[in-house]
Amino acid sequence: MIGALDTKGQEYRFVRDTLEACGLETYVIDTGVLGEPAFPPDVSAGEVARAGGSSMEELRSGNDRGRAVAVMTRGAANIAAELERQGLIGGVLGMGGTAGTTVAASALQALPIGIPKLLVSTVASGNTRPYVGVKDIMMMYSVVDIAGINRLSRRILSNAAYALAGMILRQQLEQQQGADVDDKVTLGITMFGVTTPCATRVRELLEDRGYDLLVFHATGAGGQAMEELIRAGYIKGVADITTTELADELVGGIFSAGAGRLEAAGTAGIPQVVSVGALDMVNFGPPETVPGKFKERLFYQHNPTTTLMRTTAAENRELGRILAEKLNHSAAPTVVVFPRGGVSLLDMKDGAFEGTQERQALYEGMKQHLRADIAMIEMEEDINHTAVADIIAGQLLSLLELTRKG
Structure with missing residues (x-):
């Protein structure tokens, strides 16, 4: 007490x-x-x-x-x-x-x-x-x-x-x-509403292989919680599908997970497969809470309490650099999966945030700065396509197997 x-x-x-x-x-x-x-x-x-x-x-x-x-x-x-x-x-x-x-x-x-x-x-x-x-x-x-x-x-x-x-x-x-101790290996997944199909399929594929999955809602606190559990040794591998909190940290949204996001796995040396889920958006509260300096930007009303703002090409290029440089400091087995067809349910063909130029800027920012020995798998489909989810799950399983043998 x-x-x-x-x-x-x-x-x-x-x-x-x-x-x-x-x-x-x-x-x-x-x-x-x-x-x-x-x-x-x-x-x-x-x-x-x-x-x-x-x-x-x-x-x-x-x-x-x-x-x-x-x-x-x-x-x-x-x-x-x-x-x-x-x-x-x-x-x-x-x-x-x-x-x-x-x-x-x-x-x-x-x-x-x-x-x-x-x-x-x-x-x-x-x-x-x-x-x-x-x-x-x-x-x-x-x-x-x-x-x-x-x-x-x-x-x-x-x-x-x-x-x-x-x-x-x-x-x-x-x-x-003498209650049974759960000896399953625990993995982490990051998810947002607009990346749910991908995260759900990855979770199901990994659960079918006997892993215990913790799913974190990428709302700032979710990303921080995952990083904390990685540092505490609970999580042994990560499918970091939804890195949107980096956009809120860069632009000033309400769902930032702080400057240390996307660093714990690299420091801990655990396998990680990273993607660019929901980097097309910055999150704010109700419309009246959006700062006036953004009034000319493109918005989407996700629900009455959440307003999404489309990230620009310049912001995406910077996000690509930030993501790459965080991974460059990683001591963990790392793979990047980049879905060229879209990074969320809004950023896809005929979606409210469809943006080929923004995606290209994100890709170039990452490609230019990413360490040469970190594999970057490019997919033509959008992030929620089953093929992308299958690649993410498969790559993480391969990294986990290599780590186990090592």
Whole structure:
């Protein structure tokens, strides 16, 4: 349990007692700066401050709330990561308002995917992405402020404690029963609505060969999640069909996965087959949210909340260069599949974004900069043609086989 025992001590004591009544052992990390804890923690706030690069005396004398939150955020994350390395964490719970949520979320994000993580927060009904990131963090809206135990908060905090207990006890039960461990090799696929036919066929072909497939929706968070799971060692090969997040990063759309997209597989050295799915578009919200500087561009209303903007030839040439140079730094077995007939359901014959010049610019940008030893397979069909999907699946299977033999 991670939280401020000076201002939320009564609530943490209640949840601690509920968890212990379920038969769980608790370990409490205090992040409170303002005063003394309501009960003795296992890790003091002073220890957290030191782990964050400061001291309790400095934080209190400085009277700077922002700095105090930043220090305790770093410290909580460092301590949680160390406890996990020691194998001491079965699940984590945090509670708080904006500051408490920020501090606890940093610790939860420092833990591997799969460890139960629950965050009871006053801000859980709003934009939760800063707190969840790409980790499997469950956020529960507290409805009322976390300030005292009353008729409503008692029910909500009890639900939170029992939810975490259920997740932890399930894991213990599976271990006791000797539940079968899934020994399938896990692969990743990136997909968008406009590349669904290709991704679906590739997934089915690979599943038929006994692989476990994780499909990531290329909406920024999806790409980040895949990169994170690659770095964590979960994913052993990638069919990176839909690299559209690179376009949003370049042009300024809402689905950017950050500057590090398309780098984890290369660094990890796992086989990857890469294509150019949905690089014909940049994503925005409703029409009124599109920046005015783009008003003369070509748009397609994908749905009421998603507006797609056609990428230009110049942008495609730059995207080709970016994609090629990312792959050039790769230490992984890599194949590129380029569908000359179109890169999405919109960029094909008679489609809303049909663009032979844009595709040619994308091809030239990639071809000019791609490392000579990286194979680039050109297909006359569009990306959603079965022939393209078959090539992508077949190439990845070949790379996986070579890696296995090697």
